[in-house]
Amino acid sequence: MTQAADWLQTSIMETRGLTRGRSGTTHELTPERQGTYHYTIGPYSEPVLTVQPGDRVTFWTQDCFEGRIRDEADLPSQVLEMPFINPQCGPVLVEGVEKGDVLAVHIESMSPWGENPRGTCCLVPEFGGLTGTTHTATLNEPLPEVVRKIHLDQEHVYWSDRVTLPYRPHVGTISCSPEIDSINALTPDQHGGNMDMPDICPGNIVYLPAKVPGGRFFIGDCHACQGEGEVCGVAVEYPSITTLRFDVIKGWTIAWPRLEAEDFLMTIGSARPLEDAMRIAYRELVFWLVNDYGFDTWDAYMLLSQCGQAKLGNFVDPKYTIGAAVTKGYLAA
Amino acid sequence: MTQAADWLQTSIMETRGLTRGRSGTTHELTPERQGTYHYTIGPYSEPVLTVQPGDRVTFWTQDCFEGRIRDEADLPSQVLEMPFINPQCGPVLVEGVEKGDVLAVHIESMSPWGENPRGTCCLVPEFGGLTGTTHTATLNEPLPEVVRKIHLDQEHVYWSDRVTLPYRPHVGTISCSPEIDSINALTPDQHGGNMDMPDICPGNIVYLPAKVPGGRFFIGDCHACQGEGEVCGVAVEYPSITTLRFDVIKGWTIAWPRLEAEDFLMTIGSARPLEDAMRIAYRELVFWLVNDYGFDTWDAYMLLSQCGQAKLGNFVDPKYTIGAAVTKGYLAA
Amino acid sequence: MTQAADWLQTSIMETRGLTRGRSGTTHELTPERQGTYHYTIGPYSEPVLTVQPGDRVTFWTQDCFEGRIRDEADLPSQVLEMPFINPQCGPVLVEGVEKGDVLAVHIESMSPWGENPRGTCCLVPEFGGLTGTTHTATLNEPLPEVVRKIHLDQEHVYWSDRVTLPYRPHVGTISCSPEIDSINALTPDQHGGNMDMPDICPGNIVYLPAKVPGGRFFIGDCHACQGEGEVCGVAVEYPSITTLRFDVIKGWTIAWPRLEAEDFLMTIGSARPLEDAMRIAYRELVFWLVNDYGFDTWDAYMLLSQCGQAKLGNFVDPKYTIGAAVTKGYLAA
Amino acid sequence: MTQAADWLQTSIMETRGLTRGRSGTTHELTPERQGTYHYTIGPYSEPVLTVQPGDRVTFWTQDCFEGRIRDEADLPSQVLEMPFINPQCGPVLVEGVEKGDVLAVHIESMSPWGENPRGTCCLVPEFGGLTGTTHTATLNEPLPEVVRKIHLDQEHVYWSDRVTLPYRPHVGTISCSPEIDSINALTPDQHGGNMDMPDICPGNIVYLPAKVPGGRFFIGDCHACQGEGEVCGVAVEYPSITTLRFDVIKGWTIAWPRLEAEDFLMTIGSARPLEDAMRIAYRELVFWLVNDYGFDTWDAYMLLSQCGQAKLGNFVDPKYTIGAAVTKGYLAA
Structure with missing residues (x-):
């Protein structure tokens, strides 16, 4: 499942990265090895792994609710404890990465783990695109807390009796560490973070600005599918096994994350x-x-x-x- | 060039429209017949044409600069006279349309007229996505007024020596009249207007909320191609011959424009x-x-x-x- | 009640206006003389009055609900008929005003007319600062339609048993006409319009950019008091007798309304x-x-x-x- | 200069705070005692001081440029090193403060220290209200980097030959620590931070939501005066000696900072x-x-x-x- 496409050979990652496409060791970051997760992305946490450019890491990510929503009676307001949400794997250090470099991350594959219904969608009070929120503050009654548990496999997301969606996995939250801020895992910014961009998917390469030695890479919040805008605030959240290959590009300083696809x-x-x-x-x-x-x-x-x-x-x-x-x-x- | 696709037979327009897909007369609205153009979309102007549901109209639209930018030395600030910009053809009345109905508009075809280089792009002072504007008001020096005249035909837009783009025509400004407002042709809103939506293109159907008898339909501002966001504020503007077929849907009240494509x-x-x-x-x-x-x-x-x-x-x-x-x-x- | 303050002599209006402070005739625009009101501000309506620079006009304005909310059982959704809201007096032509001039308007006095409770406040569905609206569109249930009828006189606004507020009258909607747009009376813009600015009050001078001959002046929507932001969307709306003195300033072109107070x-x-x-x-x-x-x-x-x-x-x-x-x-x- | 006003006795701080207005010890946090400053506000830094409710602390704050702009030839882009900007004093722990409490902070006095011209204003590239910025990203040329060094004392700010402004000191950045985020000192949010609110001034009381034990209080960025909006992005920045009195209110949980003044x-x-x-x-x-x-x-x-x-x-x-x-x-x- 990690067969490299031809176009990769002409990608920026392979033509400008230190390893020129040569693969290294593959590491596995199981839940046991990860231990506790992180709810902020920053320079203050302890690295769980150090890898070389060219190495692969297989991350066992938790869903953004850390598995607390087990059935449709588990209301977000009851089982979640803010701000301990969106658990991140890492930080992983990539040797040789310095401030001003670019960390190149090729997403090789994403598959689900855990028992079905392993997908989760829900309405979280005062969160989402079509509701008053904590910041677009209104006096309206909040929306109901509806929870959906969803079966999914590597081909489909079984949304309802009526609708079956394709499995279109992608990474919701992916980052290098900011230089001095430690930013909650819900917020995207220049470091990456919770971008919820469906193109951050298997086959594509993400380029992240490195601000600290080793880059301090974090990942979490994988989605089995998501529409553009993630309008209700929640995708089909699921626990994933995601394999990434890392490289570092010297002499290329970028202000915001970038992405390369075949086309x-x-x-x-x-x-x-x-x-x-x-x-x-x-x-x-x-x-x-x-x-x-x-x-x-x-x-x-x-x-x-x-x-x-x-x-x-x-x-x-x-x-x-x-x-x-x-x-x-x-x-x- | 106006051959109906099969899916149209199952479209909302054909299944709910008054004519059930039956075609009527074809009218031609040449520049001579149009006479003067309109720079606001509203209920106060004189109709140029009244048609029946099922009728086609072929509109000869002017580009949004009304042809005043003839070569690359014609600077917008010199040849344009605000607010007389984005000339609209119409208004056309469709008989039987009442407030609360929907005017269905099938875009059948779009082709260019006039001599090459008939496409125009430019940077207009204090207008565009990456500049301070009249409303996102700044004290920075304005961007330079760069003008590009562009050759185009029904297959390609010859952007530069380096880049040739596909001809992807669409209608930038399309509307029924608001009930009491007369809105300048630069502003999109519930009536339609200057939406600059690339999907308003040949083959697709636009549904517009009617607010006044006959709907009072306006059209202008056609683009030979345009990226999502129209970032510099200007597409490849061109004079078009655009053929539309009209129908009316009773018993369907919508608050904002809608669009139907095959898929x-x-x-x-x-x-x-x-x-x-x-x-x-x-x-x-x-x-x-x-x-x-x-x-x-x-x-x-x-x-x-x-x-x-x-x-x-x-x-x-x-x-x-x-x-x-x-x-x-x-x-x- | 129209005694000029000393500072007026040094105001821009008196030092640069055509009349240099000389007063002319006083006109009275009673409801009978106004006849029908206007719900858009633009160049397409019939003038009700032509005055000279230096003249005064006493306007009998309707409240923004045109008096349709008579008691607390009159719900906005039942008695109002959109978009026929916020009735404007005018247009008044001021002789000699040309495009590019400034119309200077000194607000001399404002007093209430009509029987108490002549003040009105209410919550209008999908309108206001702390609710989802037609544009900040949400799926939340709308707020309740609460209506308050309020006694007021030239000293106080008797809000409730608990709170009495000072009478701080001001004009909510005041404008010259745009050049080609006809803008609904709810929307403020470069022409003035529904600015809801508490400083547009007796004693102060408003400077409006003129775009059409005579300026075509409109006024309505007077408030007995209003907080900054008008958070619920409605002030203490009331019918007013408002006396203004007009002048014209040549050689001063402004892009947006301006205001002068003593300080x-x-x-x-x-x-x-x-x-x-x-x-x-x-x-x-x-x-x-x-x-x-x-x-x-x-x-x-x-x-x-x-x-x-x-x-x-x-x-x-x-x-x-x-x-x-x-x-x-x-x-x- | 720290004489309590009568109204304080009826303030929320004195009527609901643990000490009921009783004063404790006064601490002095000189630059020497502070040692290094902090550029983020969060739970990861070492406290410099622990005080009791009722205690006073006199903070010697640095200006937001940490004194690096010494004369008008010191351009921000040359002497500042992002993100090490807006140095904060603290964190100070207040004993007994727990998550869910309110930290009450009475601003007793603010005076300048350091040699004149000790005030600084400047234009920072891509920062400010009337310029394209790093986030309202434009392609316009940035504004020039103008620097002003300003004499000031406890009565006046000597802006220019032409304009003298009153000394109206206030605290630009004041916070308790967020629970898990460490937020750069430029950003205001629920914890307080860089609010730049002129009412956070001597005589008034700020109420801050506490999220961590002791509250972890930070302060910096004092202004000798500032207009509403801080339009150019910079106030009259100066080094201050600011004396605060702390108290804690149990049983009052607030989501955002609040402020109490006499009126x-x-x-x-x-x-x-x-x-x-x-x-x-x-x-x-x-x-x-x-x-x-x-x-x-x-x-x-x-x-x-x-x-x-x-x-x-x-x-x-x-x-x-x-x-x-x-x-x-x-x-x-």
């Missing part, structure tokens, strides 16, 4: 209001075209106005996430 | 900040699933969190536009 | 999100200091960071309104 | 967009009136629509801050 490049911004996430993502994409592909600034700006793609991650988290993407074919010199 | 349904919201456009679009989509497809409200809300698609129109106009879409396949009972 | 100057911006209203207002204030008071741009910007005052009009209307103000004492050369 | 109560919200800060603040104020003053929810909501006051802290920080206030006189039963 497109993407920059990712997280902010409120949503248009600021958009502005960040598109400006980073202009910079990328100018700095790495030889475009003139105004040509890049006007060209993206004709062919840029916008991918909405979420508009429910403490910051909202949007990716701006461009087809690789337009970048050839 | 998906979409609701469209326009607002600032961008998350409000998102909220509007997704709430309307929940309502649609509940009212017309028998979903429970919370099931629809949670399902769209797993499979909803977000399509960004623009985040540069006086209101920003987003569509929320769902694959038709998930709606079968 | 301060204010610029007023209306936009969403709220920070854009703030940006507009403060940028206009920087421009004012630079253009009329000889400040360097960066000095003005940094100085306002130390002494600028922000006055919130509303954050409930289709656009939100903020004023940025500076004490006149800091502007002396 | 008014204020709730403080921080969020983006600015209207969300407004919503938070006004909702907290409604809750306060309902829970502690016996108002009905809808009466409180509608009353604040008539008499609520909005005080803008900043609209330039990573979150924006607004206070909603009500005159105490309206709260009497």
